[in-house]
Amino acid sequence: MNSGESVLSADIQAKAQAAKDKLDQHAYETVQWHFHESTGCPFWLEKKKELNFDPLTEVKNYEDIQKFPLFEDDWLRGGPVRRWVPKAFENDPVYVFETGGTTGVPKSRIAINDFRTDYENFSHTLPDQYFPKGSNWLMLGPSGPRRLRLAVEHLAQYRGGISFCIDLDPRWVVKLIKKGWMEHLEEYKKHCIDQAITVLTAGHDVKCMFGTPKLIESLCLGLEERGTSLAEVGITGIFSGGTEFTPQWTRYCVEELFGGSPEESGIYMTPTYGNTLMGLACSKPVTADEGYKISYYAPQPRAVTEVVSFDDPMQKVAYGETGRVKLTTLTQEFFVPGFLERDEGEREMPFDKYPWDGVSGVRPFHGIASGTTVGVY
Structure with missing residues (x-):
């Protein structure tokens, strides 16, 4: 028994066991799907020959x-990308989403409906009071070949609204940082914020938005310069994500930029942790009482995060x-066993809403942190 498990209440232990049983069944079915000749994808059917066991x-x-x-980064770099398409889906329309790619060949993954499913599940966690159904959204984040743009658009549509997107290329941002062109970087950030403010002040009745921490901060300051604020332009719900999401920044954002808790400011922000491979991990409610601590819980059983030893994964x-x-990603579209993320954090205990392990304090993995350029995130 791991330390801490003994202090889980009987109710949480029962829920945790039920979640584990569900995960075990889901894991079995997912592996059957990806390694069966009739449904599996070419990559895993080929890789099966190299394994010293039979997944089926x-x-x-x-x-x-x-x-x-362990799943290797380089398996996702370069093509043909169709080798990842399961045979069962070979006649379906396929999207390709890219991640990274600031240097060399970006990692890419195929998607058919995963991004829709992930964001529909996420939608059910949003409080309607602050994310009213039928509201329009602003997508203040990376565009181009990234999953996020289409996913936020689907989230808005699923909730009955329309999404307004800005144009943002994070690869250009990273190049500017690496070249030390800080003046250009500032202008590019201003260009992105100008686009956002134009949408928010054009009478489109936007109430909800996605934004990365740095861009939310810049947006608040940009509105302040114009003599207005997020609340005044009508924003009530913010979904955000990125490694810059720290308790310190959250406190500053809520208390200084928003003007207080949701009850005081009318603005509710929910942090998330996610990426192109995982989907979206929701956070335990973030409160001043807990020092704005942020704990994320993966969308089990479709994805599982574990906090593992630096010496033994x-x-x-x-x-x-x-x-x-x-x-570990476990969907019919995509199977990723044991991928070591570029992040580290602390292992958190299950709780009532998400009765499985979580992770808090997420930050770049110290082994590669010095080489990581965060950019607009």
């Missing part, structure tokens, strides 16, 4: 996924201890 007979639950080697750390984030 030897993966019976989630733990058995540890039998796979097969070993989870104890609750409250620090480790590297390991991701």
Whole structure:
């Protein structure tokens, strides 16, 4: 038994067991799907020949996924991208989403409906009081080949609204930083914020938005310069994400930029942690009482995050201890066993709403942090 498990209430333990049973069944079905000749994708059917076990007979639950080697970054760099399309979906329209790519070939993944499913599930976690159904949205984040833009657009549509998007190329931002062209960087950021303010002040009745922490801050300051504020232009609900989401920034944002808690300012912000491979991990409600601590919980059973030892990625750390984030994605479209993320954090205990492990304090993994350029995030 890991430290901390003994202090879970009987109710949470029962919910955690039910969630584990569901995950075990889902993991079994996902592996059957990806490794069966009639439904699997060319990549995994080919990779099966190199494995020293048979996934179809030897993966019976989630733990058995540890039998796979760790998923390698480079498998997603370069094509042909169609090798990732499961045979069952080969006649369906396919999207390709890219991640990274600031240097060299970007990682890419195929998607058919995963992004819609992920964001519909996420939609059910949003409080309607602050994210009213039928409201229009602003997408203040990266555009181009990234999943986020289409996903936020679908979220808006699913909730009965229309999404307004700005044009933002984070790869250009990273190049500006690397070249030390800070004046250009400032102008580009201003260009993005100008687009956002134009939308917000054009009478489109936008009440909800997505934004990265740095851009939300810039937007608030840009509105202040014009003698107005987020609340005054009608924003009530903000969905945000990015590694810059720290308790310190959240406190500053809520207390200084928004003007207080949702009850005081009328603005509710929900942090998320996600990426092109995982989907979207929701956070436990963030409150001043808990020092604005942010704990994320993956969308099980479709994705699982574990906080593992820096020395042994097969070993989870104890609750409250620090480790590297390991991701496993389990959908019919995409199977990623044991991918070591570029992030580290602390392992958090299950709670009522998400009765499985979470991760808090997410930040760039110290082993590569010095080489990581965060850019607009």
